Amino acid sequence: MDKPRLVASDVDGTLLDPVERITDRIARVIERVQADDVPFVLVSGRPPRWIPRVARAAGLSGYAVCANGAAVYDIGADEVLTVREIPAITLIDVVNAVSAVLPEVRVAAERTVLGRAQPDPFAIEAGFRNPWGNPSGEVDEPDLAPRAEVLGRPATKLLLRHRGMTSQQMASAVESLLADTDLEITYSSNSGLIEVSAPGVTKASGLAWVCEVLGVPADKVVAFGDMPNDVPMVTWAGHGVAMANAHPDLLAVADEVTAPNSEDGVAQVLERWF
Template sequence: MDKPELVASDVDGTLLDPMQQITERTARVIARVLAADTPFVLVSGRPPRWIPGVAEMAGLSGYAVCANGASVYDIGADEVLAVREMPAMRLHDVVEAVAAALPDIRVAAERTTVGREQEEPFATERGFRNPWGNPKGETDEPDIVSRAEVLGRPATKLLLRHPGLTSQQMVEVVETVLVDVDLEVTYSSNNGLIEISAAGVTKASGLGWVCDLLDVPARKVVAFGDMPNDLPMLEWAGHGVAMDNAHPEVLAVADEVTAPNSEDGVAQVLERWF
């Protein structure tokens, strides 16, 4: 493609190296992207509260698409600009149906609201374990409540965890159980965790919201990713790039495969233009 007008990148397994850091090479090319007045947008399954640390390492203060497209966060203003959520009744119905097939699941919910203040942004029932460690941040403890309380408020993302299955196995069961329910089911780790969002909410829809705001067409976007939750974004963007360490489904749809995140794969592509 020609020089892109916007760069969009997944975070974990893509922009960050295996030590969860931004390498010097990647930081340098991000700085050149920004110096060329080209927006660099983080597009992640992470909630907004997990973005500032990455943004600081990368030198970013623009926009981040969070929770697989369910929210858009202004990094510099520390403010959530847009949210797409599921009502509490839908959460109850989904969990009831899935629990009938997978009785050992544990549930958690991300709750994001428009604005700067985020009250009780994450709730989990006892026994839920996040593959990425403490689910509320590096120092805070999560809100451990009953399942009824987890599901008692609207949520931007419903998380289901099963100790004995891979995420792919969970998806196969859940898609059968929820065959007539219009929702987005995906995963960003294969460690027995799936992520459910409202119908039409994907990384592509969230990134599309940002691109409309910035007046950048999809064909002028280069996007990077590695897991199934990145599929809609890579297919939507003008040039979708998969990391060499990506999931096979992502490798199959990408316009290009770059080096793994352990070898600055994002930087290797961006250095063509910046």
């Protein structure tokens, strides 16, 4: 493609190296992108509270699409600008249906609201184990609660965990159970955890909102990713790039495959233009 007018990148497994760092090479190319007045947008399954540390290391202060597209976060203002939620009654119906077939499932809920204050952003039931460690951020402990309380408020993302299954196995089982709904079901790790979002909520929908605000058409966007939750974004963008370490589902639809995140694959592509 011609020089892009916007760069969008997943975070974990894509922009970060295998030990979750922004390398010097990545930081330098991000600096050149921004110096050329091209926005660099983080697009992640992470909630807003997990973005600032990465943004500081990358030198970013613009937009971040969070929770697989359910929220858009203004990094510089530390403010959530958009939120798409799953109603509580839907959360309950989904978990009841899944638990009837997979009784070992444990649940958690991401909660994001408009504005700066984010009260009680993450609730889990006993037995839920997050593959990314402390799910509430850098220091806060999660809100441990009975299942009824976890599901009793709207959520931007429902997380279902089964320690005896892979994420792909879980997604296949849950997709068949929820075939009559329009909910979005995806995953961003292979650790037996799937992520459920409101109908139409994907990384592509969140990024499309940002691009509309900035006046950038989809065909002028280059997007990078590595997991199934990146498929909608990578196929929506004018040029979709999969990391060499990407899931087969993403490799199958990408316009290009770059080097793995251990070899600064994002930088290797962007250095063509910047």
